[in-house]
Amino acid sequence: MHRYIFKRLLMLIPVLLGVVFIIFFIMDLAPGDPVYMVAGDQATEEELDALREQLGLSGNIFTRYFRYVNNMLHGDFGTSFVTKRDVFKTYMERLPNTIRLASLAMIIAIVVSIPLGIIAAVHQNSLKDTASMVLSLLGLSMPNFWLGLLLILVFSLRLGWLPSGGYTGFRSIILPALTVASGLAALLTRTTRSSMLDVIRQDYLRTARSKGVTERKVINKHALCNALIPIITVFGIQFSNVLGGSALAETVFSWPGVGRLVVDAINQRDIPTVTGALVMTTMLVSIVNLVVDIVYAYVDPRIKAQYTK
Amino acid sequence: MTIKNDDYIFDIEGLNVRYETEDGTVYAVNGLDLKLGYKKTLGLVGETGAGKTTTALAMLRLVPSPPGVVDCKKLEICGQDIRALSAQKLEEVRGKDISMIFQDPMTALNPVFRVVDQIAESLEIHEHLSRSDAQEKAKELLEMVGISRSRANEFAHQFSGGMKQRVVIAIALACNPKLIIADEPTTALDVTIQAQVLDLMKDLKEKHDTSMIMITHDLGIVAEVCDEVAVMYTGRVVEQGTLEDIFERTMHPYTEGLFNSLPNIADRQAMLKPIRGLMPDPTEQPKGCPFASRCDYASPECESEHPVLRYVSDTHKVACSAYDRQPDFLLERRKTR
Numbered sequence: 001m002h003r004y005i006f007k008r009l010l011m012l013i014p015v016l017l018g019v020v021f022i023i024f025f026i027m028d029l030a031p032g033d034p035v036y037m038v039a040g041d042q043a044t045e046e047e048l049d050a051l052r053e054q055l056g057l058s059g060n061i062f063t064r065y066f067r068y069v070n071n072m073l074h075g076d077f078g079t080s081f082v083t084k085r086d087v088f089k090t091y092m093e094r095l096p097n098t099i100r101l102a103s104l105a106m107i108i109a110i111v112v113s114i115p116l117g118i119i120a121a122v123h124q125n126s127l128k129d130t131a132s133m134v135l136s137l138l139g140l141s142m143p144n145f146w147l148g149l150l151l152i153l154v155f156s157l158r159l160g161w162l163p164s165g166g167y168t169g170f171r172s173i174i175l176p177a178l179t180v181a182s183g184l185a186a187l188l189t190r191t192t193r194s195s196m197l198d199v200i201r202q203d204y205l206r207t208a209r210s211k212g213v214t215e216r217k218v219i220n221k222h223a224l225c226n227a228l229i230p231i232i233t234v235f236g237i238q239f240s241n242v243l244g245g246s247a248l249a250e251t252v253f254s255w256p257g258v259g260r261l262v263v264d265a266i267n268q269r270d271i272p273t274v275t276g277a278l279v280m281t282t283m284l285v286s287i288v289n290l291v292v293d294i295v296y297a298y299v300d301p302r303i304k305a306q307y308t309k
Numbered sequence: 310m311t312i313k314n315d316d317y318i319f320d321i322e323g324l325n326v327r328y329e330t331e332d333g334t335v336y337a338v339n340g341l342d343l344k345l346g347y348k349k350t351l352g353l354v355g356e357t358g359a360g361k362t363t364t365a366l367a368m369l370r371l372v373p374s375p376p377g378v379v380d381c382k383k384l385e386i387c388g389q390d391i392r393a394l395s396a397q398k399l400e401e402v403r404g405k406d407i408s409m410i411f412q413d414p415m416t417a418l419n420p421v422f423r424v425v426d427q428i429a430e431s432l433e434i435h436e437h438l439s440r441s442d443a444q445e446k447a448k449e450l451l452e453m454v455g456i457s458r459s460r461a462n463e464f465a466h467q468f469s470g471g472m473k474q475r476v477v478i479a480i481a482l483a484c485n486p487k488l489i490i491a492d493e494p495t496t497a498l499d500v501t502i503q504a505q506v507l508d509l510m511k512d513l514k515e516k517h518d519t520s521m522i523m524i525t526h527d528l529g530i531v532a533e534v535c536d537e538v539a540v541m542y543t544g545r546v547v548e549q550g551t552l553e554d555i556f557e558r559t560m561h562p563y564t565e566g567l568f569n570s571l572p573n574i575a576d577r578q579a580m581l582k583p584i585r586g587l588m589p590d591p592t593e594q595p596k597g598c599p600f601a602s603r604c605d606y607a608s609p610e611c612e613s614e615h616p617v618l619r620y621v622s623d624t625h626k627v628a629c630s631a632y633d634r635q636p637d638f639l640l641e642r643r644k645t646r
Binding site: 299 | 396405413417480
């Protein structure tokens with residue numbers, strides 16, 4: 001198991017190098033020279049060249065790539081073209097906000113979706129099942145920005161209960177978290193339901209019932225533990241998605257998170273910020289994936305057996 | 310719970326089970342009557358699809374619903390009316406008074422729980438043992454079925470088929486039930502393990518005075534462990550009696566067909582005589598005798614009149630109308646003896 005984790009951590013290195021290169025390549029393809037954005041219209045050719053040198057934009061893509069990777073390994077992600085601030089620092093200021101939002105949204109999603117999915121599966125084809133499936137379809141198909149605006153309209157403008165945006169303590173996180181959670185809960189409910197349906201007719205549940213295990217425990221322990229793997233998979237994907245920043249919800253609620261940082265940086269062609277933020281996000285996503293894979297092993301002993309092979 | 314009937318460990322009358330699927334209704338068990346004395350072993354014999362397993366599941370109220378629909382005139386086990394039990398009472402009966410050994414050990418064990426915990430669970434429920442006591446007892450049970458206690462903390466996928474089957478047996482035996490329903494407990498095992506498992510079950514039965522239903526299509530096993538035999542066909546008992554009644558004084562043509570299908574080591578030149586034809590479609594309920602279309606002795610009346618299970622001696626019952634029409638009717642098998 002430790003060997004497996006070590007191996008996975010080692011594999012992070014080529015993944016990160018690859019991601020950095022792809023980001024570099026794409027930013028290079030984007031039209032327009034960022035030097036003009038920084039220097040303005042009045043700059044002379046000499047000034048532009050000097051600035052290019054200073055910003056680390058001289059040389060071909062490979063030269064710049066290796067320079068960047070070298071700096072990155074020394075903990076230097078560059079300075080923003082726009083704010084002139086250290087990219088790593090800016091990112092780290094934004095990250096806690098995104099983690100707060102992501103965690104609360106995931107908690108809400110789990111608390112709602114797992115019981116709902118179980119109920120839907122146990123009462124398959126009943127009214128309860130249909131109701132929860134309609135609800136989750138609604139959650140899936142409702143765009144985040146629209147739901148966000150709707151919530152602001154009702155809870156901030158009409159009722160005045162909660163702030164409409166910014167970050168001013170716990171009250172301000174509720175609406176964005178609900179908005180992000182709606183889509184997550186919808187997919188998790190569907191996953192829970194279908195995974196439980198796969199398990200619910202298995203022979204070992206009959207064995208459990210024949211032992212005199214209560215129906216409640218048959219479902220919540222014997223069945224759920226076997227249905228967890230797909231649920232954890234979807235959970236992992238969703239969690240890494242929201243860690244990368246929920247750009248739409250963060251924009252609607254002017255939430256100072258990573259998602260908005262990246263969107264703003266792209267709009268301003270702030271290459272160091274975009275690259276730095278994406279690299280950091282890649283790292284986070286990889287770590288979440290690794291954690292998910294480790295959790296698999298604890299949930300299903302058959303997977304653990306494969307890891308230790 | 311008051312004991313209503315001292316003579317029988319279970320007494321079933323008029324059991325009907327049907328599965329209502331989208332493609333039609335499957336009549337799995339049709340008006341089955343069955344009872345068994347204490348400490349006896351009943352062999353429940355018949356082809357695949359004869360309703361043996363469904364009967365067993367109905368006794369524990371484990372028929373999945375939907376699609377299963379069960380109705381029954383009388384279902385008394387260990388003196389309790391199983392039909393009337395509340396969900397909570399039913400959970401107390403399952404695993405403690407009645408337990409079941411399931412057919413397919415590959416799927417009967419939960420893949421994500423340790424083997425020892427799966428055995429200990431029923432001890433925790435019914436004997437209210439602490440977790441550690443239950444685990445200790447579970448390890449003893451494992452040793453009793455011939456699995457070293459050092460493997461108790463492993464998972465089902467680390468066990469061979471035979472070991473899994475023995476774990477399933479250990480689960481069923483954990484709380485010394487009064488009635489064990491063993492659904493083809495040895496089908497998945499090779500012959501050496503099969504013999505071990507059968508011996509084990511025989512020993513335990515004698516030690517704990519357990520009654521047992523042995524569901525099988527292996528007449529050899531029946532001859533070895535059973536006191537009584539019930540032959541099932543299309544969800545009905547067609548012949549029932551003591552081991553001798555069935556083996557020596559066979560009366561139903563279907564039972565004879567089962568014996569004829571057995572390979573005979575003494576006469577290897579003889580062709581196996583399988584029962585011709587197939588079991589009738591279980592979605593239709595035949596008007597006459599369900600076996601008529603496959604029966605060598607069938608007469609036109611058999612197609613129209615439904616045979617009733619009738620006593621032909623104190624212990625022996627048969628459902629064949631040939632005996633009503635000609636009192637001296639005798640199967641080929643009996644003539645040559």
